[in-house]
Structure formats: C-alpha cells, structure tokens
Amino acid sequence: MDDPSAGVSGTRHRLILMRHAKSDWANEGLSDHDRPLNKRGRRDAPQMAAWLRELDCLPDVVLSSSAVRTRETLELMQDSFRSDVVVSYSESLYLASPETICNVIASDSCDASTVMVLAHNPGMAYLVSQLAGEMVDMPTAAIAIFDVSIPDWSKFRLSSPVKLEHFMRPKAL
Template sequence: MANLYLLRHAKSDWEDMSVSDHDRPLSPRGVKAAANIGRALARQGVAPEIVLCSTALRARETLDLVMQAGELAWPVQFEPALYGASVQAILDIVRSDAGAFHRALLVGHNPGFHYVARHLVYTGDAELMTALDYKYPTGTFSDIELPDTTLADITPSTGILKQFLRPRDQTNA
C-alpha cells in the first residue's frame, strides 16, 4: 500500500493587492487553521517519508505552521512546478520526486489538488466522498490510500479516501 497526502495551503491574505500571487502570505485565519491541522496530523501520527511543497509563500507558511504546531520533523523538498500545476503535472511530480516512497505529502494549490484527489479516488466513506466531490477548501488535508507498492505506480481511480480534514472541522485542535 501507498499513501498520497494532499494539503492545500491555508487561507491566504488578499489585503495587499500589490503583492504577486506567488508571494501572497497567509491570513490570520489561515495561520490558525494551519496550526490546528498540524496538531491534528501529529495526533494521528501522519508520517510522510517525503514532503513536496510548492514554492509559493502561502504553501511554505502553511507547511511551516503545520510542522511547528505538530512538532513534526518531516523531510521537505520544495518543488516550483507544484505552483499552478495541472493534474498530469502533479502526477508526474509524484511519480518522479516521490516515486520510490510509500507515503508522500504534497503541499500546494487548487484547482490541481481537488482534481488530483477526484482523479485518484474511487471509494471511501460516503460522507468524505461527498465532501470531496463538493469542494477542496483552503487548509484541507486528504489521505488517499493506493493499492500500489510505491507512489511511482499510482493509477487513476484506484484510491480509497481515508481522510478529508477541513479546517472548519478542527476547533483549536
């Protein structure tokens, strides 16, 4: 079995419209949500063998807060190609950069993450599946369990949605 974890960056700050999209920071709400998700992931023992993170500021800040709040020490690789990546580009990144691993966490953006999750998942708890079909909100973490030996072998419509943690479901976790 292999697990692909997807973490969409937390809520970003749109106050300063002169800041480029790539350099947009987290909002106060995003900071709180990222910390709550980090504590939840630590309690659950989520342990990726590698983390691939977009270079966008809001993604890097999300990952930093998750790891700090959860007291997590994951190996991180920054991947510029995750910023604005299509489904195929994300899958190519997983296969090439995380292909030798059984558990990888990607930190990045929509719409790519929502589409990748829907592309890989074929079943799961009905409530989780409904939530995934509806929306992939900022700060949301998903765990997709795949039947493959490593992430290099991932194929569409073979995954089981094991978790779909949204910030709104975490209250000072």
C-alpha cells in the first residue's frame, strides 16, 4: 500500500515548525533581534530536541531566523540532532509572515526529507494554524510536526496538502 504522506518520489516529507525558546527581557538596552534566552528557555530547548529524537523525527535541514534567541535555541538542541544536519540562518525568517516562511521553505530546503523551521510569533502561530486548519497556540519552544504530500520542497505552498502529525509544548512534557 502506498504511503499517502510520501511525495511522488516516494520520499516522506516532514515539516517541523518551532517557535524559539523563552527569551530574556532583562536588558532593556538590547534590540528585539539581540535578546538571548532566559533560564527557562535554556532548559526547554534541549528537552524539546530530546522529544524530537524520541519520535525519530530529526531534521536534515534547519532553517532558522538570524535572531540571537533562535540561534541559541538551535545551539541547545543540536546535541540531539545528527552531526550532518544542514543549518541555514535567514534574516527573512525574523518576524516573518506565513507566506514568507513558506517561500523560504520552498527555496532553501533542497532535497531534504525532514525540514525544521525555527522562527517567531505571530508568523509561526499563524502558519501552524493555517496548515492545521484550526487555531493553534504556539507558546515559546512549541513544536508542530506535519506530514507534507509534495514531490519536492520547491512545490511547498500554504495550500500544500499537509497533516498535523504531532504537537508539543514544553509544559506538556
């Protein structure tokens, strides 16, 4: 029987959408882009990576906002990831709209079977909600995993056939 989540090539495509871990607001002199993680964020990020590992859902490619808090989130997760994961930082993912996030996925995901996007609200919550077909709250460090039925990532759009497979937030672990 054919796997309905497999693309035309037979490769399963998975999309991991994650909001950065909790950031620190203590230093009022920092720009929003330069805010680091706080203690809770530094605790939650590796726990969420361990959850992905337990699911056997590790990214081949990570597309991350260039903000300090997204970079730190990813750094704290990488011990759970395979050593050959490809990481790309993008200014365009900083406070991006759902359409912009989809465009980055379509243009930067290559032939990866599992792509992770690490970005910000409100764009991440809007995108997850649009893909899931229902309102989904994306608190800090939340992850939504979708099965994506496309032949390759260059065809990914907001209207692509997807299925929400898993959702987790740190407080539920």
